[in-house]
Amino acid sequence: MPKVSTIVAVYNGAATVDRALRSIFAQTFTDNEVVVVNDGSTDDTASVLSRYGDRIRVITQRNRGLSAARNAGVRASSGEYVAFLDDDDEWMPEKLVRSVPVLDADPGCALVYTFAVKIDPQGELIGSQSLTDGRPDGIESPTMQEMLTRPWNVVPSQFVVRRDVFERCGGFHERFITSCEDLCFLLNAREYGAFRCVPEQLVRKETRPLYPKALEREPECDLFVELVSERYGASAAGFVREFRRERVKVMRHMARTLIEEGRPRDARKCLARVMHYEPLSPKAYRRYLKTFFSSRANEVGP
The missing domain is CATH 3.90.550.10 (Spore Coat Polysaccharide Biosynthesis Protein SpsA; Chain A)
Known part of the structure; x- marks a missing residue:
């Protein structure tokens, strides 16, 4: 052996x-x-x-x-x-x-x-x-x-x-x-x-470019949160919170890059995921809406 x-x-x-x-x-x-x-x-x-x-x-x-x-x-x-x-x-x-x-x-x-x-x-x-x-x-x-x-x-x-x-x-x-x-x-x-x-x-x-693979993996990220929450319950609350926060950072980064490349439609797909993670954040919705106005696209911001 x-x-x-x-x-x-x-x-x-x-x-x-x-x-x-x-x-x-x-x-x-x-x-x-x-x-x-x-x-x-x-x-x-x-x-x-x-x-x-x-x-x-x-x-x-x-x-x-x-x-x-x-x-x-x-x-x-x-x-x-x-x-x-x-x-x-x-x-x-x-x-x-x-x-x-x-x-x-x-x-x-x-x-x-x-x-x-x-x-x-x-x-x-x-x-x-x-x-x-x-x-x-x-x-x-x-x-x-x-x-x-x-x-x-x-x-x-x-x-x-x-x-x-x-x-x-x-x-x-x-x-x-x-x-x-x-x-x-x-x-x-x-x-x-x-x-x-x-x-x-x-x-x-x-390490390869994040888009579109990181976005395509989002359904599995949702599954992961579900399984971790089921297995570890309240003890995993910090883990889930930090995991979601990291995904938000990835989605925002991709959105900024896509805006700089003149791809607002693709950027919106990423920002839609930010709204999924932050449904009560007015800023998340404002970032999304700004992608419809090319003159303000650079305001997506961090």
């Missing part, structure tokens, strides 16, 4: 998955099996994967979404620990060798994560992550109560989790197709053990 199973879920990732796989095989930690789930790709993904022969195990399925693809990969694997790498991300060579010993040394640790640097689709650095990014009060090992204070911005490419914890969580919630599955999983995983941090930037995370 390998120590680690690395799962790569890919959908139409022919342009990027080779780079991701090369970063896996460049790891200084070698007790690692690689399972790639081709989630109904219609581009040349299958051809790219075929170059790796028996170095990887390929699971081919109809398109079912990111959560279902990752879960299928875990079911086909056997490692004690499970790691994930998105098809457009990369690991630094020390990613696994720095993460695995943390889990080995602490049986109470459910999940270990590292930091990331953000790159654009051309591979250029656009930002880096620190302990305070997306983590309550800069805490690297949060209690469950702290996890429910606000969302944690740790994506699957950054963490390694014990298989038994993954299975007890039921994997990634398959009602999430493209969004929020990681936030939901992190909350569930924290119920089964502590989190530990390797404070090194060992992941290169590709």
Whole structure:
């Protein structure tokens, strides 16, 4: 049995998955099996994967979404620990060798994560992550109560989790197709053990333009709020409030960008979501209405 199973879920990732796989095989930690789930790709993904022969195990399925693809990969694997790498991300060579010993040394640790640097689709650095990014009060090992204070911005490419914890969580919630599955999983995983941090930037995370994908993911954001509220009740009130606040910031940012690009109709779609989150805010309605008047479009504001 390998120590680690690395799962790569890919959908139409022919342009990027080779780079991701090369970063896996460049790891200084070698007790690692690689399972790639081709989630109904219609581009040349299958051809790219075929170059790796028996170095990887390929699971081919109809398109079912990111959560279902990752879960299928875990079911086909056997490692004690499970790691994930998105098809457009990369690991630094020390990613696994720095993460695995943390889990080995602490049986109470459910999940270990590292930091990331953000790159654009051309591979250029656009930002880096620190302990305070997306983590309550800069805490690297949060209690469950702290996890429910606000969302944690740790994506699957950054963490390694014990298989038994993954299975007890039921994997990634398959009602999430493209969004929020990681936030939901992190909350569930924290119920089964502590989190530990390797404070090194060992992941290169590709960041793409927000619009229209961030808007298309809004129905799943609504589902996420519903599920969190059902599971954690009043104790998640702060989490839900902060999650909604972050979504408002994203929608406003997209609206401003779209206005600057001369796309008021698309901007209105984003501002309509702001009104959804802030139904009692007169300012939200004023921002929306101003998009109908091109001479005042620049007043959408922060």
